[in-house]
Amino acid sequence: MHDSAERCDAPKCHPETRVAVQDEIVSWILPGDDEAEPKKVLWITGPAGGGKTAIMGSLADSCHTKGLLACGFFFSSFAGFIATLAYQFVQHDALRDAGERILSCVERNPAIFERRLEVQLDQLVLQPLRECRRDTDALPWPKVIVIDGLDECEADQRDDIARIPRVAPRSKEADQTEILSALLKAADDPAFPFRVVIASRPEPAIQSFFTEVASHTTRKIFLDAKYNPDADMTLFLESKFADVRRRYQLPASWPPDNVKRTLIRNASGQFIYVATVMRFIEGPWALPDKLLGQVLELRVSDGAANPFALLDALYTHILGSCPNPRLTVHWLSLIFRRTRGYGRSLLSLPVSGGPLSARFVQLFLESSPSETSYAFGGLNSLISIPPTNDHTLPYSLFHKSLTDFLEDPSRCGDLYVDDPHELYCTRYMQIWRGTFNFDLCDAAWWVRSQDEYSRSQDLDYHVANVQDLFVVVHSSCKWHRRCHPICKGIRTGMLKELRKLGWEIPGRLHFLRHRFTQQGYGKTGIKEPNFWLDRNSLS
Numbered sequence: 001m002h003d004s005a006e007r008c009d010a011p012k013c014h015p016e017t018r019v020a021v022q023d024e025i026v027s028w029i030l031p032g033d034d035e036a037e038p039k040k041v042l043w044i045t046g047p048a049g050g051g052k053t054a055i056m057g058s059l060a061d062s063c064h065t066k067g068l069l070a071c072g073f074f075f076s077s078f079a080g081f082i083a084t085l086a087y088q089f090v091q092h093d094a095l096r097d098a099g100e101r102i103l104s105c106v107e108r109n110p111a112i113f114e115r116r117l118e119v120q121l122d123q124l125v126l127q128p129l130r131e132c133r134r135d136t137d138a139l140p141w142p143k144v145i146v147i148d149g150l151d152e153c154e155a156d157q158r159d160d161i162a163r164i165p166r167v168a169p170r171s172k173e174a175d176q177t178e179i180l181s182a183l184l185k186a187a188d189d190p191a192f193p194f195r196v197v198i199a200s201r202p203e204p205a206i207q208s209f210f211t212e213v214a215s216h217t218t219r220k221i222f223l224d225a226k227y228n229p230d231a232d233m234t235l236f237l238e239s240k241f242a243d244v245r246r247r248y249q250l251p252a253s254w255p256p257d258n259v260k261r262t263l264i265r266n267a268s269g270q271f272i273y274v275a276t277v278m279r280f281i282e283g284p285w286a287l288p289d290k291l292l293g294q295v296l297e298l299r300v301s302d303g304a305a306n307p308f309a310l311l312d313a314l315y316t317h318i319l320g321s322c323p324n325p326r327l328t329v330h331w332l333s334l335i336f337r338r339t340r341g342y343g344r345s346l347l348s349l350p351v352s353g354g355p356l357s358a359r360f361v362q363l364f365l366e367s368s369p370s371e372t373s374y375a376f377g378g379l380n381s382l383i384s385i386p387p388t389n390d391h392t393l394p395y396s397l398f399h400k401s402l403t404d405f406l407e408d409p410s411r412c413g414d415l416y417v418d419d420p421h422e423l424y425c426t427r428y429m430q431i432w433r434g435t436f437n438f439d440l441c442d443a444a445w446w447v448r449s450q451d452e453y454s455r456s457q458d459l460d461y462h463v464a465n466v467q468d469l470f471v472v473v474h475s476s477c478k479w480h481r482r483c484h485p486i487c488k489g490i491r492t493g494m495l496k497e498l499r500k501l502g503w504e505i506p507g508r509l510h511f512l513r514h515r516f517t518q519q520g521y522g523k524t525g526i527k528e529p530n531f532w533l534d535r536n537s538l539s
Contacts, residue, residue, distance in 0.1 A: 011054040011275070011398065014239060017232035018055050021221065025059055028219065029068060029144045029195055039219045040187040043210050044199040046223030048401045049270030049311065052199040055223075056148035059197065063144055070095065070142035070194050075149040081179060082120040083113050085145070089125070094141050101128035121182045130191040141193055147183075150176055150200040152400060173205035180209045187217050229269045236271075237263060240278040244288050255292060262296065266310045272399045273311050279381035279398070280318060308401070312411045315382070315402060319415055322378045326415070329406065331365055331375050332383075333420040335395055336403050346424045355394030358386045364427055 013022070021044075028042055044052060056074070063069035071088030073081060090099035105123050106112060112123055153176050186192045200206050202222075210218050223229070237260050245254060267273040281291045298317055300309035322328040334347050335355075347356050347364065362372045376385060382402055386393035397403065409416040483491070 011051075011057060012061070013051070013054045013058040014232075014236045017235050018051060018058070018227070021055060021223065021227045022059060022062070024221065025055075025197060026062070029063070029197075039217045040192075040195050041183070041214060041218045042195065042197045042221065043218055044197065044221045044223065045202045045206075047270070047307070048201060048404065049272035049308075049399065050223045050229070051271040052201075052223065053148055053399075054271065056146055056197070056199045060146045063142075063146065067094070067140070068143045070145050072146040073148075075147070075153045082117060082124055082182070086120075086124040089128075092142065097132045098128040101131055117178050117182050118185065121186060126186060126189055126191060129193070143193075143195060145194050145196045147196065148199045149400075150179065150198055150206060151203045153179065173203075176203075176205050177209055180206070180214065184214045184217070187214075225269065229271065230264050233264050233267060233271065233274050234260065237274060237278070240282075244282060248288060250288070254289070259292070259296065268307065268310075270308075270311060272401055273314065275398070276311070276314055276318075276381055280314070283378070283380055285321075285378055306411070308405075308411065311401065312405060315405050316413065316415065318378065318381060322376075323374055326417075328375050328379070329412075329415045329417055330420055330423050332402075333406055333417045334365070334424055335361060336397060337406050337417075337420065338403070339421065346421060355396070357392050358395045359391040361395060367427075367430070 025042065025044070044055065046052060053074075060069060060072045070092060071085050073084055086102050089095045090102050092099065102124055105128065109123070112120060115123075153172055180198075183196055183198070187196060210220065241255060241260075244250065245252065263274055263277060277295055280295065281288045283291065285291075294317065295314065298310065298313040300306075300313050306312065319325050319328055334345065336345055338344055339346055347361055348354060365375075366372055376383070379385070382398060384396045384398065386395070405411050406417075409418075482488075
């Protein structure tokens with residue numbers, strides 16, 4: 001939702017910037033559209049770093065203040081899309097009648113959220129709207145639904161994998177098309193009174209849908225030079241540099257006008273470039289004039305071939321300024337990079353795919369106290385770091401382009417991490433061996449996430465990976481004594497979750513034989529049992 005806690009640091013348009021495009025959107029939302037056949041879907045698109053999310057955030061706030069906003073959704077995963085829209089309908093004072101029908105639907109059929117997206121849309125949104133009888137004395141209905149970041153939608157594989165072990169993973173393109181098809185169905189329904197604003201990058205699946213399937217009801221805004229981004233960036237830089245001058249008591253002539261023009265030229269229409277530059281200059285690790293000089297000295301050799309060359313150079317410089325750049329990039333990759341075949345980062349919630357709290361990540365990744373400060377000490381210009389006393393908020397990126405940079409070896413260069421999964425396994429092994437204290441260890445969570453990740457590799461890898469970590473947990477126990485309570489607790493949670501996932505679990509005799517042969521007695525003639533953990537579906 002546009003006002004959720006997770007979006008507390010979400011970008012918004014700087015005052016007096018992006019006015020033209022916001023005015024155009026609002027004029028389309030309100031009555032009086034000058035189109036002969038008004039269209040109910042507006043697609044806002046443009047290259048990465050062009051300010052789409054900031055525009056949508058400011059638009060949602062503005063429409064909410066004016067009573068125009070019915071609901072909003074800012075994508076990070078596929079899960080909960082229709083449920084979130086329905087919830088906002090229920091909470092909206094002007095949609096009380098529809099809200100009551102939505103609640104009745106959920107009460108009659110609590111499993112509705114497990115149904116296909118199209119079924120959820122029909123029963124939780126369209127049917128309640130069809131049944132509503134408008135009261136002339138009721139509050140006027142809102143007019144728009146705002147949806148941002150459709151290109152960031154990631155497929156949620158969990159339920160399909162649990163039910164059908166050999167099911168092929170869904171692609172995010174398939175999920176994007178399913179969402180767009182549902183929205184098109186809504187827009188074409190006479191009972192659906194809202195206009196829909198969707199922002200995304202022009203990725204092939206999305207571009208194809210809007211041009212080939214939904215062109216009859218879609219209007220398009222492409223964020224290019226028509227909306228004069230250079231003028232807006234000039235206003236932004238003037239305001240930010242004025243703040244820096246006041247803070248450090250710098251002269252009014254700082255920086256020279258030619259420096260501002262250079263930064264705007266380097267940005268090439270990408271707001272993310274100037275925003276990142278200013279967050280870097282405002283950082284506490286050096287004087288602003290020195291940091292600005294570092295930015296101006298950055299050089300690129302392939303600017304013509306790579307439109308993000310200067311942004312990449314800036315990211316490389318900031319990451320390279322950290323005390324241990326490799327460690328920093330490893331951590332960022334675990335937190336933010338989408339793992340091949342997994343659809344989201346390794347350090348994410350298994351069910352929803354949402355981010356884990358920064359406190360959890362810190363406890364998981366730190367091998368010594370204060371290592372987080374060491375790894376992330378110079379990253380205030382790239383990521384939002386929650387206060388140390390907040391144990392709920394996650395780390396968040398200021399812009400998705402950093403993930404694109406980390407995932408592309410041609411852009412990341414020597415900083416590229418090929419497989420962050422190795423560090424992930426190392427940390428878990430250390431936790432389970434009791435090398436250091438980790439009170440929040442959740443065996444069930446690890447088993448679910450590991451099961452899901454391993455399936456994207458191959459079946460042998462899948463079995464061996466869970467099996468090896470099971471051995472690690474148990475290996476610190478003495479063969480002639482009872483298991484350590486920590487081992488027992490972890491094994492109990494692990495086995496319980498594995499049974500839910502359909503694994504065939506060995507019996508007590510197998511465990512006893514394994515403990516015996518583990519100590520080397522297998523050489524006397526007792527064969528090491530090849531039992532371990534297996535799935536009925538893998539036979």
